[in-house]
Amino acid sequence: MKDIIKDLIKKSLDKIDKDNGISIENIEVGLCKDKRFGDFSSNIAMKFSTRFESNPKKFAENIIKEMQNNENILKIEIAGPGFINFFTSKDTKFAVIEKILKEKHLYGSNCLGSNSKVLIEFVSANPTGPLHVGHGRGAVFGDCISSLLKENGYNVTKEYYINDAGKQIDILTISVLRRYHELIDSNKVFSYEDLYKGEYIWDISADIHRNFNLEFYIKNLENYNNNSIDELIHNIKNNLSIERFNKIKEISVNFILKDIKKTLKLSGIKFDSWFSESLLLKNNSLDLILNYLNENSHTYKKDDALWFKSKDSGDEKDRVLIKENNDHTYLSTDIAYHYNKINRDYSKIINIWGADHHGYMDRIKAAFDIFAQKKSKLIILLVQFANLYRGTEKISMSTRSGEFVTLEQLIKEVGKDATRFFYLTRKSDQHMDFDIELAKSNNNNNPVYYIQYAHARICSIFKQAQENKMHYKYDNKYLSLLTEESELNIIKKLSYYPDVIISSTEKYEPHLLTNYMRELAQEIHSYYNKYQILIADDKLRNARLALIEAAKHVFKNSSKVIGIGMPEKM
RNA sequence: GCGCCUGUAGCUCAUUUGGAUAGAGCAUCGGAUUUCUAAUCCGAGGGUGGUAGGUUCGAAUCCUACCAGGCGCACCA
Secondary structure, eight states, X not given: OHHHHHHHHHHHHHHHOTTOOOOGGXXXXXXXXXXXXXXXXXXXXXXXXXXXXXXXXXXXXXXXXXXXXXXXXXXXXXXXXXXXXXXXXXXXXXHHHHHHHHHGGGTTOOOTTTTOEEEEEOOOOOTTSOOBHHHHHHHHHHHHHHHHHHHTTOEEEEEEEEOOSSHHHHHHHHHHHXXXXXXXXXXXXXXXXXXXXXXXXXXXXXXXXXXXXXXXOOTTGGGOOOSSHHHHHHHHHHHHOHHHHHHHHHHHHHHHHHHHHHHHHHTTOOOSEEEEHHHHHHTTHHHHHHHHHHHTTOEEEETTEEEEOGGGGTOSSOEEEEOTTSOBOHHHHHHHHHHHHHHTOOSEEEEEEXXXXXXXXXXXXHHHHHHHTTSSEEEEEEEOOEEEEETTEEEOOBTTTTBOOBHHHHHHHHOHHHHHHHHHTSOTTSOEEEEHHHHHOOSTTOHHHHHHHHHHHHHHHHHHHHHTTOOOOOOGGGGGGOOSHHHHHHHHHHHTHHHHHHHHHHTTOTHHHHHHHHHHHHHHHHHHHHOOSSOSOHXXXXXXXXXXXXXXXXXXXXXXXXXXXXXXXX
């Protein structure tokens, strides 16, 4: 409908002035908030009146005068400073019900993506501990963005990048070894500040102790008195042998990854691909990109380290790729990783990061531009932190100290649907407060139940209809009996669901969709309370049933995108 | 100090990329079930949009300055 109106305006403008220079993309047509202003409106007259040496109202009159008649449009008005308002005919409005009932689960989807390949990388939490509620937001956000992209016809691959090769993993390994030694001899406590102390470290070490007994035991570990963590890592590797150290490392990482996968499954998130950082070292990808950067003078040596000239591409300073001690930095493998992504031929490469990584964006973009050469586009979306509350009490968290609420605990406490929905109700770049008490409340405070209940009520009506032998038969010629205000409101809301899907995707803002669902539920509840649907008049009854059936499809389709269930009974 | 994000009702947040009278939920107060599920509905109160300027037909939205909060400024990841 928007396109029809745009086209009418365009033709009218062409009549007024053949060389007006206004393309169809410049014509804005929007839905009206207030129905007194009609169904659609355009600001075209205000936007371009100066170009035609006219005032907005006069220009608007001119546009209308030259406009062709269209069967869909009942009335055109000029209002306010120069808005052109369009009132569509009833039949035009009813057509959406017909469309929904025909398209069913496809209503709302489109082909804008034309099946082009998109890679979306998210969560990618270090395998040094379980996922906590901070990861949850990015996880659910990424998953929903993936669904939205699919709904828009993109070919989406969801990927998790496993940082299993750096220093943090070495620290994890030592953390496990420390507990392992304490299990063997509780008197010999090895103390060191920067180690992981979570409960799960005990579980891993107990596992190792059970399966390998004393194989990894180091005599006098408690006497290791090292000044830096690097020195400590070095000494323990030497003492234990690199093979045995790696064995502990492997067991630890696998243990934690298994836990992470379990939590993701509980969250309803399924990845298509798991990409391991250590692979980049094994297959020489790192050497490859380093050579390339060296040969094309994007690097230099300074203080025994290898630096990347990221400042040349907009970063605030240059960055280290290879440290003085010959270890690679996180950045260098990450560049290799993005090089790998580029070579997999995606038109869009999306990264979803925690907001604390924003300082890192420029350096990865700098590297990306060198390798991608505009073949694909890098999109980095930042997700702000979520503060967890239990009522008014704030819960603080830290992975290192082991004080945190895991995502698994949260889901077990508030449920998958409520967790996902809550994470998605806020704009991602907005700080959010997640109140556990609120999310798990089973009453009208909770928007998830509010929406699910609206859907369940619809299902219940159909069940009742069947039991009362009120056979439902759809016939579009009775739709015109829907004349109540609530009915027209619902129809209008249903008609712009496809627009919501598009704008949620283009803006990467799933909260538009959760808001929409709430609004639709509100219309349905209001309608339900005001009007009886299962009435004796079978023509009106069938028309009303068609209306709520259409709403049911939209609830189903949107809930699928959000990743929550829509029970038929509550 | 520099950079990024944010500031809207008592609280949590929207506002369809600059549009018409800034809207929801919670909380507060008052109502509604002999009728398809009251996990619901209807109504009321509540606002100098952080502050001050600017840009234009029109600003919560864009620009500038200031105030306040969060995050970041590693040879950590």
